Amino acid sequence: MKRVVIVGMGFGGLEAARALAGKGLDVLVLDRQNYHLFQPLLYQVATATLEAPSIAYPIRSIIRNWPGVRFQMTEVKGVDLDARQVITEEESIPYDYLILAVGSVTNFFGMESVKQSSYDLKRLADATALRNHILTMYERAAQEDDPEKRKALMTFVVVGGGPTGVEFSGALAELARWVLVKDYPELHNERPRIILLEAMDRILAPFSEDLQRYALHRLKKIGVEVRLNTALAGAEPDKVYLKDGTVIPAYTLFWAAGVRAHPLAEALPVPKAKAGRIPVQQDLTIAGYPEVYVIGDLAYFEQDGAPLPMLAPVAMQMGRYAGQAIVKRERGERMRPFRYSDRGTMAVIGRNAAIAEVFGRRFSGFVAWLIWLALHLAMLVGFRNRLLTLINWGYDYLLFERQIRLITRQERERQIEASLEQARSA
Ligand SMILES: Cc1cc2nc3c(=O)[nH]c(=O)nc-3n(C[C@H](O)[C@H](O)[C@H](O)COP(=O)(O)OP(=O)(O)OC[C@H]3O[C@@H](n4cnc5c(N)ncnc54)[C@H](O)[C@@H]3O)c2cc1C
Numbered sequence: 001m002k003r004v005v006i007v008g009m010g011f012g013g014l015e016a017a018r019a020l021a022g023k024g025l026d027v028l029v030l031d032r033q034n035y036h037l038f039q040p041l042l043y044q045v046a047t048a049t050l051e052a053p054s055i056a057y058p059i060r061s062i063i064r065n066w067p068g069v070r071f072q073m074t075e076v077k078g079v080d081l082d083a084r085q086v087i088t089e090e091e092s093i094p095y096d097y098l099i100l101a102v103g104s105v106t107n108f109f110g111m112e113s114v115k116q117s118s119y120d121l122k123r124l125a126d127a128t129a130l131r132n133h134i135l136t137m138y139e140r141a142a143q144e145d146d147p148e149k150r151k152a153l154m155t156f157v158v159v160g161g162g163p164t165g166v167e168f169s170g171a172l173a174e175l176a177r178w179v180l181v182k183d184y185p186e187l188h189n190e191r192p193r194i195i196l197l198e199a200m201d202r203i204l205a206p207f208s209e210d211l212q213r214y215a216l217h218r219l220k221k222i223g224v225e226v227r228l229n230t231a232l233a234g235a236e237p238d239k240v241y242l243k244d245g246t247v248i249p250a251y252t253l254f255w256a257a258g259v260r261a262h263p264l265a266e267a268l269p270v271p272k273a274k275a276g277r278i279p280v281q282q283d284l285t286i287a288g289y290p291e292v293y294v295i296g297d298l299a300y301f302e303q304d305g306a307p308l309p310m311l312a313p314v315a316m317q318m319g320r321y322a323g324q325a326i327v328k329r330e331r332g333e334r335m336r337p338f339r340y341s342d343r344g345t346m347a348v349i350g351r352n353a354a355i356a357e358v359f360g361r362r363f364s365g366f367v368a369w370l371i372w373l374a375l376h377l378a379m380l381v382g383f384r385n386r387l388l389t390l391i392n393w394g395y396d397y398l399l400f401e402r403q404i405r406l407i408t409r410q411e412r413e414r415q416i417e418a419s420l421e422q423a424r425s426a
Contacts, residue, residue, distance in 0.1 A: 001026045004326055005086050005093060007076050007264075008101035009036050009059050012296030012315035012322075014381075016099045019323025021066035025330065028095075030088065032075040034059055037124060038380055040312060041389075043164060045127035047171035048135070048179075048402040052124050054388045057381040076102070078267050081289050097291050099322050100264070100278075104297035104310055107258035107275065114159075116419075117235040118253040121164065128408060130254065134172070135407045137251055142186040152249035154192040157240045159232050160257030161198030162205070163347040166215060168254060169196045170350040173222040178400040194224045195248065199231040199257075204347060204355070206309070211355040214364045218349040232257075237419050259310055261298050273300035274307065282337035284322050293322040301338070308340050312379070317341065348372045351397070 002025055006013045009031040020027045035056040044050040063069045074088040079100070085092040106120040119130045134156070141153040158169045176192040196203070196219065202212050203219075203226065219226055231243040240248040261276035270286050273279045277300035278286060284299065286292045296315030301308050308314045317340055325335040344358030346368065354368040363371060373393065380386050396402055 002096040002330065003028060003094065004097040004099065005030065005095040006099045006101060007086060008103060010101060010103050010296065010315065011312045012319035013099065013101035014062065015316045015319030016101065016295065016323040017063060017066065017069050019320050020326060021069050023068070023327045025068055025326070027069040028093065029059065029063065029069060029071045030074055030076055030086065031059060032073070034073045036062060036381055041376065042121045042127045043168040043171055045124070046121060046130040046168065047175050048131055048405040049171065049396060050389060050392055051404050052128055054385050054392070055380065056124055057385060062381065076264065078264065081268065081292060084291065097293070097326050099293045099295060100298055101296050101315070101319065102262040102264050102298055104259040105262055106255065107260035108255065109258060111234060113234040113236065114232060114253070114255060117237050118255040120255045132407050132409055133252060135405055138180055138184055141190065142184050148249065150190055152238060153251050154187070154190055155248065155250035156192065156194045156252045156254070157248060157250045158194065158196045158254045158256060160255065161196060161200070161203030162256065165196060165256035166203055166219065167348055168256060169194055169224045170219060170222060170348065173224050174350050175402055177223060179402045179405065196224050196226045197230045197232060198226065198228050201228050206345060207355055207357060208362060211357070211362060211364055215347065215349050215355055218353045222350050259297065265298055283325060283335060284318055284338050293325070295319050295322050303340055313343065314340055346372050346375070
């Protein structure tokens, strides 16, 4: 029986495995974590709306009833394309077909000081670390006598006016404005500052101008300071440096200004495109390696003159295509070239406020917010997760609350706390 190895059980890998299940092939799924993660809602874990387990689902539960699909939790270190072997921490695994779907990592564009002093959102632990940090800053501020330090503790700088930066800023502003204000009577004279920096002259670049204007207006309305044409120069644990020379005293910097292909791509002896992505052919295979499919964020695929964006629906459609293509090849059938069908994009700014461009129509406000809620609920894996998420959203919406505001320390945060202490005593 031929073996298909899928590396990465994110949005792309999951759809590929689904398409291959029960088709008479030995399908081995490898992932460094034992769960599928719904990254678009990471910011809601970071801002105390959702519990971490609500947006993750065990891979073994997903594949339980998928015939022929097996899972192995392991970190893949490389691929020997000529020997057709995946190299993991423990062994080399031979394959007949390979689907590479390891996604992307945060791109700090070489700014080491920013990498050291900021938070990003890519993994579940990043989201809980950021939530812990935000709530810890409030606790510190409540005990701080020095007004300048208190101000810096309550200043939250977000870099990147794309959907992640906008959604996080909006959710943090609402957490501060409606929930933390009730929790911290000691801070009733201190207004938290949420500053969103964007290097371009507009936020949410892929959306139309009227929707961008709406989003900007809503962010300002809930108290987010949006600074356009403003680029970051560097950072320290308690300071943010801008290119124009401004220094913002702040203990929180959230970086949402870019992603690049997973480092696994670098080691492969194939050409790379922008952001380190691997160029793929019309059938999503690598030139010279017809048995190797690259999908999702890792793949560089141009359609109608532009590269496909790093988005979940792109990864899902690519995953489905790669799985079906392998099945057809095994049957001796031909597969049409891959074509992404764009059903739209959306972003949420806050309560009753979102923007959406779906099936060629534009929506903003309450209707867009309802579309966003329904779509995200439908996309979450697992009935329990959908139910928990719905309950949390409903509870928070009705009572202006956020239940998950717990400080549960992680190792990474301890390290950042230690460097904060060092900066303080220096
Ligand atoms: C904060 C955030 C918000 C986002 N919001 C949206 C949104 O609103 N809408 C949208 O469409 N897209 C959004 N995206 C983008 C979307 O999540 C990605 O485009 C999508 O996840 C890409 O799918 P993928 O299958 O390529 O990779 P991923 O879904 O990232 O999956 C990669 C998998 O590979 C595994 N892996 C990585 N390295 C290894 C290794 N060495 N060995 C074994 N396994 C490994 C990982 O554990 C993971 O399971 C967001 C992303 C982030 C980070």
